[in-house]
Amino acid sequence: MAVGNGALAALLPVPGVRLATVSAGIKKPGRKDLVLMELAPGSHCVGVFTRNAFCAAPVIVAREHLADCSGRPAYLLVNTGNANAGTGAPGLADARRCSAALAELTGVEAESVLPFSTGVIGEPLPVQKIIEALPNALTDLQADGWLAAASGIMTTDTRPKAHSLSFHCEGRDYVITGMAKGAGMIRPNMATMLAYLATDVAVSTPLLQALLSEAAELSFNRITIDGDTSTNDACVLVATGAAGNDPVTGAGGALYNALREALQALCVELAQGLVRDGEGASKFVTVQVNGGRNEQECLDVAFTIAHSPLVKTALFASDPNWGRLLAAIGRAGLPELDVRLVGVYLNDVLIAEHGCRAASYREEQGVAAMAPEEIVIRIELQRGAQQATVWTTDFSYDYVRINAEYRT
Amino acid sequence: MAVGNGALAALLPVPGVRLATVSAGIKKPGRKDLVLMELAPGSHCVGVFTRNAFCAAPVIVAREHLADCSGRPAYLLVNTGNANAGTGAPGLADARRCSAALAELTGVEAESVLPFSTGVIGEPLPVQKIIEALPNALTDLQADGWLAAASGIMTTDTRPKAHSLSFHCEGRDYVITGMAKGAGMIRPNMATMLAYLATDVAVSTPLLQALLSEAAELSFNRITIDGDTSTNDACVLVATGAAGNDPVTGAGGALYNALREALQALCVELAQGLVRDGEGASKFVTVQVNGGRNEQECLDVAFTIAHSPLVKTALFASDPNWGRLLAAIGRAGLPELDVRLVGVYLNDVLIAEHGCRAASYREEQGVAAMAPEEIVIRIELQRGAQQATVWTTDFSYDYVRINAEYRT
Structure with missing residues (x-):
């Protein structure tokens, strides 16, 4: 059951971001369960994460890596089918091994890879399967990979949630695109919400974090299916700067306002999409x-x-x-x-x-x-x-x- | 559905308390829906009530009357089938009319009658039907009326909840008996929990209130079916003093300890009974x-x-x-x-x-x-x-x- 038809508008590529969606064999054979996002040099990234004290291993590692790479990761690596939550110290080591393997393949620092997981709680992460699928994922990277990725991060979601907005400001065009998965707050034994947003606007890191925190508060933090807070919730916003504007560093200007408005509209659209596809939802x-x-x-x-x-x-x-x-x-x-x-x-x-x-x-x-x-x-x-x-x-x-x- | 067989132990009369259970025609014809408790002179009474801001009219009136009669009411009047909640100012007048009618019949002050209601929210209280049933109720009063009353206060409960304890202290025998109805915290459109407890121990009013507040906190306030708090919750404890002991006025003595222990055990038993008969409960x-x-x-x-x-x-x-x-x-x-x-x-x-x-x-x-x-x-x-x-x-x-x- 889900509310509405869930039709998606066209998804716009974000210059500086490429995505791949492949099968690592974590879920049933043939099911796409691994999503890779590549961020062009110059991109930077902020996040908001679950406040659950039992937060999952990838959440801990993603937060650490984001700090260690000064908010400039090269890759976001997302698997479904296994949340790597409730897995203790071995789970942390597993999340780090995935990041390290991708770093080695691509010649970046391990801290430049942020890991994310969603799926069953309490099972060991199938690290080897993920590592073996990485070469395929690197080959598959493409700028218009958002729709496939939005499906690839689904667990028991019945349909993908993704949206794009474009806006014009002071003679230049900009884009912001995002995808999300949900939504039960914890799905049946699943660890739930992930959202990935990207824009080509150049904007300073502190401002980007403030914008994301505000938008998440007014969207993802304003929805509830059953009041349960997931162990794996994460929402990440990338700014590639590929639009070539002078970086936005302070509040109040025209581009700041346009970006803020577009980001909030995008987050509300995705958050409402999670609710419409909530477990057993008929209203x-x-x-x-x-x-x-x-x-x-x-x-x-x-x-x-x-x-x-x-x-x-x-x-x-x-x-x-x-x-x-x-x-x-x-x-x-x-x-x-x-x-x-x-x-x-x-x-x-x-x-x-x-x-x-x-x-x-x-x-x-x-x-x-x-x-x-x-x-x-x-x-x-x-x-x-x-x-x-x-x-x-x-x-x-x-x-x-x-x-x-x-x-x- | 309910958990366990719900068998009740024998209910002991409390000297000084008589109960009647009759049909006023509020619910289906023939269903007992009106319970009257008569408290002998010298009895006094304390209560704990719902903290819901939308508390029902009878809760407001019962609290007022309890204060106005200095904690010494003569009658508790309980109807089921209608909660007199969400009824605004007319609901308050209706609750007062029922108390006044019983007061007139029995020659007590209107403030000596505490009204209670449970049942459907938002419908006008059928005051005339209640008033017409009062003579029958007065005729029916009996010391061993607890079991009939425990059934008479039920709404969608599947079985009565009641329990008695007797205890011996310093050469004298005492009894405490109680009944309760529940439990969804709000039942389907019903306004839920009522509990009536009585003992023959003589005990000062402030101490009685302290004992009830403590026992309710450790029993009725430690259960939850669905987290919803009713608009009508009330729990009343009567001490008739009929045992003839020197009134207990301070904490720490043998009788104080025995009463405290028996009261807490009674409240826990009733509270657990509400949970076992919770809506749809299988565990x-x-x-x-x-x-x-x-x-x-x-x-x-x-x-x-x-x-x-x-x-x-x-x-x-x-x-x-x-x-x-x-x-x-x-x-x-x-x-x-x-x-x-x-x-x-x-x-x-x-x-x-x-x-x-x-x-x-x-x-x-x-x-x-x-x-x-x-x-x-x-x-x-x-x-x-x-x-x-x-x-x-x-x-x-x-x-x-x-x-x-x-x-x-």
């Missing part, structure tokens, strides 16, 4: 909370709604169950919440206010609002000027089936 | 976290595990999925967690340590540990001396069915 739900004293309390209300199994099963049933929404808002922990001010909307239908069902509300309106695949739940707190939006899915039989049937 | 799971720096971080880990949909679906599948347990521990937010020290046990089988599968672990052991209806997940943090235990259930197809099929 795509936007939870928008307005009128909070600060952004955090808006997020607290939005995530309490988005994580509530009772709200999510009601969404699955297309049931306009405003009682469950009120109950979720009421336990979000907001200080001095005056429940008489709170308004609850499904799409644009006011369903509850003054702590009870709205006088104007008719059940047919709620049923009509809940029928489509895409639903907006809007909460008006009426106690401030801040707002926040998160995206989530419903909770279906299929979610239980997918996560219960999958065995270690 | 009863104890999550025990040892070796924390403080109790709160043990609770954080325990509840993160107990709320994780991925852990709960694995429990449903009897899948010893230690990767999901590690991932849940890792996202519980513990500062400076050294994952290499963490040990994960299923019953007494060590399944993970040093951040990976335990070398000694065999899959057969995990499968055997997960097979029974009752499972203990034990986490050893090895960073302190504190511990905490919570109880929960799995997440089954039936949970989704119960909560998705039920319509507003």
Whole structure:
């Protein structure tokens, strides 16, 4: 199950980036399970990583290498089928062996190769298979390899998630392209979200990191399928500088603004794509909370709604169950919440206010609002000027089936 | 579905308390849906109530009345079939009308009647039906009415939850009896947990409140079905003083200790009963976290595990999925967690340590540990001396069915 048709717009190559997608035999024979990204000299790279204390071996090594190569890696190496998570010290050595092998083949430092893994937790990484597939991958590198790569990083995703934007600024054209995989936060025994983004804009490393952190906060950190945080989450942004502009080093200029806007739009598109393809998803739900004293309390209300199994099963049933929404808002922990001010909307239908069902509300309106695949739940707190939006899915039989049937 | 056979031990009357259970016609004709508890003069009463900001009208009125009668109510009036929640100002008036009608019939002050409701959210309380059933209820009052009352307060519970303990102290016999209903934290569109406890021990009000707060914290606040907090939760403890002892006014004496122990055992028994009868429950799971720096971080880990949909679906599948347990521990937010020290046990089988599968672990052991209806997940943090235990259930197809099929 997934929401919408998932059709992808054309993916634009990013000058300075080439990608290869090959089969290393980690998953079933013939399945593409190894993706290699080559970054031209002059590129640099920033990342945001899982905050899970049990983070996977490749996350630890990728972070180390990114620091050791001063943010200028030559290769990103991604395998699926095995997360190399919950693998202890041997897992760290395995991740380093893969990087070292690619470095030796290509004549770069081992620190210039960032490893990423996604798939089953707790199994030893099949290092030899990965190493043997590297020559093929190097041969296969191509600038228009984004679509194949977006499929190559999938695990139990039902379809690839990728998107491109181009923008024009001060007489020059730029591009930003990205791909991502998801999304359960942990998939069945899988370690989940990976996202790779690249642009040809020249931009300083500190600014690139700030832009990525901000965009991830407003996109990947605003989605939830089941509230579980993966051990392997990673999102990487490459700036190749191939567009030849004077490097952007400070906030506020026209190109900074254009890049920021494009990056945020790209991340939101990919994050929403993860939700639409969430495990067992039959609804795509936007939870928008307005009128909070600060952004955090808006997020607290939005995530309490988005994580509530009772709200999510009601969404699955297309049931306009405003009682469950009120109950979720009421336990979000907001200080001095005056429940008489709170308004609850499904799409644009006011369903509850003054702590009870709205006088104007008719059940047919709620049923009509809940029928489509895409639903907006809007909460008006009426106690401030801040707002926040998160995206989530419903909770279906299929979610239980997918996560219960999958065995270690 | 429910875990275990739910057989109840004999329920002991509490001198000073009489109970009636009658049909007011709120639910289907003939279904008992109104419970009245009469407390003899000299009894007093303390309570703990939901922290949900959208708390139901009867919760607001019961709290008010309890204060206004100085903790000495004469009657507790409980209806099922309608939660009188999400009903705004008219709901408050309805709850007050029920109390006033009973007060008029019995010649007590309206503030001496505490109202409680459980059932569907958002529908007007059928006040007239309740008022018309009061004479019958008054006629029906009897000392051994606990079992009928435990069934009378049920909504979608599949069986009554009640328990008694007697204890002997310094030449005198005492009794404590309680009943509870649950448990989804909100049931399908229902507003959930109610518990009524009574003892014949004479004990001062401040001490009684302290004892109840402590016992509730270690029992009802340590269970979770789905993490949703009801709008109607209430737990009330009555001390009739009918045993004739010198009132207990301070901590530390033999009777204080005996009462405290019996009260905690009663609350744990009832709380576990709510979990065993949780929506769609096929497993009863104890999550025990040892070796924390403080109790709160043990609770954080325990509840993160107990709320994780991925852990709960694995429990449903009897899948010893230690990767999901590690991932849940890792996202519980513990500062400076050294994952290499963490040990994960299923019953007494060590399944993970040093951040990976335990070398000694065999899959057969995990499968055997997960097979029974009752499972203990034990986490050893090895960073302190504190511990905490919570109880929960799995997440089954039936949970989704119960909560998705039920319509507003």
